[in-house]
Amino acid sequence: QAKTIFKRLNINSEPRCSIESGKYAFHYIxxxxxxxxxxxxxxxxxxxxxxxxxxxxxxxxxxxxxxVDKPGLRPYAFVKFDTFMQKTKRIYQDTRTQSNLAKLNEDLQDVTRIMTKNMEDLLWRGDSLDRMSTISGELKDSAKMFKDKARHLNLQALYRKYGPPVIIATVILFVFLLRYYFF
Structure with a gap:
């Protein structure tokens, strides 16, 4: 089964994986x-x-x-590494040894730190969302005020542009009406 796993692995394979098969589990990196x-x-x-x-x-x-990537590599080029593998295997064989328990506790602490960090991120996001809500409300109020002021400025521009000619035309019309009715 291990040979089958090796044959099926390629560049696109998952970099860390566990495969369960019967009473055994294959773990690879x-x-x-x-x-x-x-x-x-x-x-x-x-x-x-x-x-x-x-x-x-x-x-x-x-x-x-x-x-590793040198050309012409012989099949058993790294056979010396077997001694390190065997020593390390002996250390990891008994799950109750102090160092293995320490590793598991360290992993638990890592998980706890990650969960704490995630909670902090969530709280910060919640804080950030509240802040964004406040800012968007202020932005909405500012946009409404801008709209009102823009309408007021447009009205003032119309008064400045057409106000004097309308006043002059009204005065002239009033003068003509006065002259026509009274004189």
Missing amino acids: IEGSVCYLCICDQSYPRKLAFSYLEELAKEFNMSYGNE
Whole structure:
């Protein structure tokens, strides 16, 4: 099954994934052109499996990172890395060891920090939405005031433009009416 998984992986594959198959779970991480895969019992904590894979990836990149893409690479070029893998595997095998419990607690703290950050973001967004609501209300009031003032200015412009000729025409008409009726 592991060979099948490796054959189906490509550049577009999910970089971190767990695949459950029967009583086992396959966990893998793809970093660059290297895939790190481990097979665990279903009951083994997923966080520890990925922590193990991340530790392998970190050490492999430090030790052999620049040699991976070299042309003419032989099939067992990185066989020396097996000793590190075995040591690390022994550390991670017992989920109750102090260091593994510490890693799980650290992951829990990370999740708590993320949840706290998300809550802070939500509260900030709520604050921001209230602020945006206030600003939009003020903007609406300002737009209404601008509309009223614009109407008033247009009326004043009409008075200035047509006011004097209308007054002169009214005075002349009044003079003609006075002359016609009284004189």
